Amino acid sequence: xxxxxxxxxxxxxxxxxxxxxxxxxxxxxxxxxxxxxxxxxxxxxxxxxxxxxxxxxxxxxxxxxxxxxxxxxxxxxxxxxxxxxxxxxxxxxxxxxxxxxxxxxxxxxxxxxxxxxxxxxxxxxxxxxx
Numbered sequence: 001x002x003x004x005x006x007x008x009x010x011x012x013x014x015x016x017x018x019x020x021x022x023x024x025x026x027x028x029x030x031x032x033x034x035x036x037x038x039x040x041x042x043x044x045x046x047x048x049x050x051x052x053x054x055x056x057x058x059x060x061x062x063x064x065x066x067x068x069x070x071x072x073x074x075x076x077x078x079x080x081x082x083x084x085x086x087x088x089x090x091x092x093x094x095x096x097x098x099x100x101x102x103x104x105x106x107x108x109x110x111x112x113x114x115x116x117x118x119x120x121x122x123x124x125x126x127x128x129x130x
Contacts, residue, residue: 092120
């Protein structure tokens with residue numbers, strides 16, 4: 001992973017709106033052509049109606065034209081190796097392949113590298129609906 005993906009996730013985390021949990025999270029996705037899409041978690045008073053950093057990044061990715069996602073970085077301010085929640089794992093699986101790299105980060109960089117297949121080995125895939 002290039003350091004720029006980690007930095008993009010960290011910069012996104014700084015924009016999180018987390019007044020209730022005080023748990024800012026940032027995510028960054030890189031596509032095959034090098035574009036980076038970022039997102040931060042956004043909370044609202046009516047729990048659980050907010051959305052996660054990965055969901056925000058995916059929204060930017062879809063609106064930006066999509067493409068093959070090759071790498072994902074996730075960082076949380078108060079937790080090393082913050083991984084995507086179950087819902088985000090499924091959302092990411094919609095747009096990633098099992099071999100897509102997922103970087104779990106802390107404030108200094110990557111702590112662990114896994115794949116989406118490691119994180120969601122039995123994910124529900126849209127291709128079975130065809």
